[in-house]
Amino acid sequence: MNVAIFGAGYVGLVTGTVLADIGHHVQLIEVSKDKVSRIMAGISPIFEEGLESALARVRAKDQLRATVDPAQGLQSAKVVFIAVGTPPGPHGEPELSQVEAAARAIGQHLIVGGQTVVVNKATVPIGSAHLVSVWIEEGFREKHPGERLPDFRVASNPEFLREGSAIFDTLYPDRIVLGSDEGWVLDTLSALYRPIIEQSFTPPPEFARPSGHHEVPVVMVDAVSSEMIKYAANAFLATKISFANEIANICERVGADAMAVMAGIGLDTRIGSRFLNPGAGWGGSCFGKDLASLTFTAREYGYQPKLLEATVNVNVAQRLLIVKRVQEILRPVKGRRVAIWGLAFKPGTDDIRDAPSLTVMEELLRMGMRITAYDPVAMPTVQRMRPDLPIQYGVTPESALEGAEALIVVTEWPEFEHVDYAQIRKGLLRPVIIDGRNVLNEEKARENGLLYYGIGRRGTADDWVMGRGL
Numbered sequence: 406m407n408v409a410i411f412g413a414g415y416v417g418l419v420t421g422t423v424l425a426d427i428g429h430h431v432q433l434i435e436v437s438k439d440k441v442s443r444i445m446a447g448i449s450p451i452f453e454e455g456l457e458s459a460l461a462r463v464r465a466k467d468q469l470r471a472t473v474d475p476a477q478g479l480q481s482a483k484v485v486f487i488a489v490g491t492p493p494g495p496h497g498e499p500e501l502s503q504v505e506a507a508a509r510a511i512g513q514h515l516i517v518g519g520q521t522v523v524v525n526k527a528t529v530p531i532g533s534a535h536l537v538s539v540w541i542e543e544g545f546r547e548k549h550p551g552e553r554l555p556d557f558r559v560a561s562n563p564e565f566l567r568e569g570s571a572i573f574d575t576l577y578p579d580r581i582v583l584g585s586d587e588g589w590v591l592d593t594l595s596a597l598y599r600p601i602i603e604q605s606f607t608p609p610p611e612f613a614r615p616s617g618h619h620e621v622p623v624v625m626v627d628a629v630s631s632e633m634i635k636y637a638a639n640a641f642l643a644t645k646i647s648f649a650n651e652i653a654n655i656c657e658r659v660g661a662d663a664m665a666v667m668a669g670i671g672l673d674t675r676i677g678s679r680f681l682n683p684g685a686g687w688g689g690s691c692f693g694k695d696l697a698s699l700t701f702t703a704r705e706y707g708y709q710p711k712l713l714e715a716t717v718n719v720n721v722a723q724r725l726l727i728v729k730r731v732q733e734i735l736r737p738v739k740g741r742r743v744a745i746w747g748l749a750f751k752p753g754t755d756d757i758r759d760a761p762s763l764t765v766m767e768e769l770l771r772m773g774m775r776i777t778a779y780d781p782v783a784m785p786t787v788q789r790m791r792p793d794l795p796i797q798y799g800v801t802p803e804s805a806l807e808g809a810e811a812l813i814v815v816t817e818w819p820e821f822e823h824v825d826y827a828q829i830r831k832g833l834l835r836p837v838i839i840d841g842r843n844v845l846n847e848e849k850a851r852e853n854g855l856l857y858y859g860i861g862r863r864g865t866a867d868d869w870v871m872g873r874g875l
């Protein structure tokens with residue numbers, strides 16, 4: 406099928422590459438010339454496991470192209486995805502200018518006599534399928550006054566990929582949600598996704614099919630319910646993490662070990678063990694923005710979503726807990742240096758949007774502290790996107806410890822699980838670890854003379870109760 410995709414970011418580029426890899430012809434339409442030329446050269450503008458090789462493959466076969474020109478990109482497209490950014494606006498509702506620009510461009514280049522399915526893949530406020538139709542229609546009428554509007558429909562097909570495993574998630578999704586009232590629209594989208602739904606494609610070399618992964622469930626609903634499914638899913642996941650953090654905070658006070666408690670409740674199949682890790686809070690480009698949008702919509706319709714508000718409030722406090730702990734242990738903090746391990750909002754990505762590391766670093770800098778940071782992939786992103794943060798960078802995790810009086814772990818990169826504790830002890834001026842992800846080995850840290858403070862850990866509580874802090 407001929408597919409056009411507006412926006413070659415995390416969602417658009419991954420979706421386009423996978424659709425091209427399973428045999429479709431994909432045309433990416435992207436405003437950034439730099440991204441377009443990199444993609445055309447087969448080079449990924451973002452870090453995502455397996456993307457670079459898959460992109461090189463589909464470029465070599467000419468299954469995927471990129472352009473800045475909507476007219477060129479929309480030629481003969483039967484399905485047009487909108488996968489542009491929907492950043493948070495000042496009052497919680499997402500800012501839709503990128504969606505509007507894409508929709509108007511689609512309207513201007515609609516194929517007369519054809520049937521086009523336009524798909525909102527970006528996460529858009531409830532009711533946006535209708536709004537996008539209106540923008541498309543206005544775009545068409547501006548360009549073709551007096552002409553008959555071609556047949557098109559706007560469907561919702563929310564994206565659930567996780568950065569860090571985006572290609573895998575697109576090839577082997579838990580479900581595909583399609584939102585439309587029209588049978589032919591649902592048929593077209595089902596046909597597009599058939600190789601994934603039926604798992605009939607040949608797995609690419611980078612991502613073998615997981616055993617037991619067969620037919621993918623397809624949820625076919627109206628567009629509004631589909632839009633809601635996306636928000637409800639992210640709200641639930643964020644709430645689950647905030648719940649784990651709330652319980653961890655109570656654990657610390659009563660001397661229970663939150664990790665053991667989470668393992669204990671996670672084995673209950675009604676609860677499940679994922680998204681139960683206590684830590685420095687959730688972040689990323691989606692959870693905060695989507696919760697703000699859902700909260701905004703709820704209030705707009707006269708409902709106060711108290712649980713969603715609490716989810717956000719617990720998360721803000723959780724990020725600041727790290728800062729509070731630094732202050733309590735190193736006080737007075739002015740002029741002291743700390744090492745931060747992990748800048749990306751989670752492992753496996755270079756994305757730092759709404760990353761807890763940024764909140765922690767902003768607060769520590771505001772208090773007059775010095776920071777040396779290390780992240781295996783996200784340091785260039787921070788340098789590029791936050792040049793205002795006066796921080797130094799380490800070439801290795803160990804080199805970031807030089808002159809630091811504490812090590813703070815903010816992102817649970819797997820490489821941090823295998824560190825040499827004797828080296829950490831040697832590298833730090835004071836033997837303090839604040840493990841904001843409970844990822845280091847508490848026992849080994851203590852054996853090497855390090856004071857270890859996790860989140861919701863028993864040892865943390867004991868140190869405080871017995872006054873064994875520094």
Ligand SMILES: NC(=O)c1ccc[n+]([C@@H]2O[C@H](COP(=O)([O-])OP(=O)(O)OC[C@H]3O[C@@H](n4cnc5c(N)ncnc54)[C@H](O)[C@@H]3O)[C@@H](O)[C@H]2O)c1
Pocket residue numbers: 411412413414415416417434435436437440488489490491503504506507526527528529564565566567568690691
């Ligand atoms: N990143 C994720 O993990 C994820 C997961 C699920 C859903 N989503 C949703 O998907 C959407 C896209 O997210 P993302 O992370 O890919 O964003 P992104 O910022 O990485 O990518 C958006 C891209 O769109 C381009 N763009 C902006 N206006 C354009 C226009 N008028 N025409 C063509 N291109 C244009 C931008 O230059 C950018 O490259 C958002 O609504 C987001 O909430 C994201």
